[in-house]
Amino acid sequence: MSSYSPGETAEKSGFSIDTLRYYEKIGLLPGIARNASGRRVFSDGDLQWLGMLRCLRETGMPIAEMLRYSELARGGDETVRERLELLQDHDQRVEEQIARLREQQAQIQWKIRLYSGEICGEPAAAGAAGEVSEGLPA
Numbered sequence: 001m002s003s004y005s006p007g008e009t010a011e012k013s014g015f016s017i018d019t020l021r022y023y024e025k026i027g028l029l030p031g032i033a034r035n036a037s038g039r040r041v042f043s044d045g046d047l048q049w050l051g052m053l054r055c056l057r058e059t060g061m062p063i064a065e066m067l068r069y070s071e072l073a074r075g076g077d078e079t080v081r082e083r084l085e086l087l088q089d090h091d092q093r094v095e096e097q098i099a100r101l102r103e104q105q106a107q108i109q110w111k112i113r114l115y116s117g118e119i120c121g122e123p124a125a126a127g128a129a130g131e132v133s134e135g136l137p138a
Helices: 006-013 019-026 045-060 063-074 076-115
Strands: 040-043
Touching: 006 019, 006 040, 006 045, 006 076, 019 045, 040 045, 063 076
Parallel strands: none
Antiparallel strands: none
């Protein structure tokens, strides 16, 4: 089993050292080992857990829910159903977020086509779905 310093862990996980400290302090990274001089030492398992935390955070899960998930994960097999429900709820929110982003992307792409000359005319005159007047020239 490999071990990593806080600096190596920050580099490998993409989290800053300050974030690692914060996550440990609030309980998202429980049980981090310490070496003989008291410095934190991270394991491959810690890196895997940090990967999951990154996934949850980057998909918009609030810290409070991440803490709940972490607590449930430490609860073993008897919490699998609750973890499943928590992740399913989060997945639904991610799906909704993706749908909103796709709608916004369509509007951006429409503007790109307009500005690049693929479409002729003013956006409002062209009747773009969902187009809101910017109050500025197109």
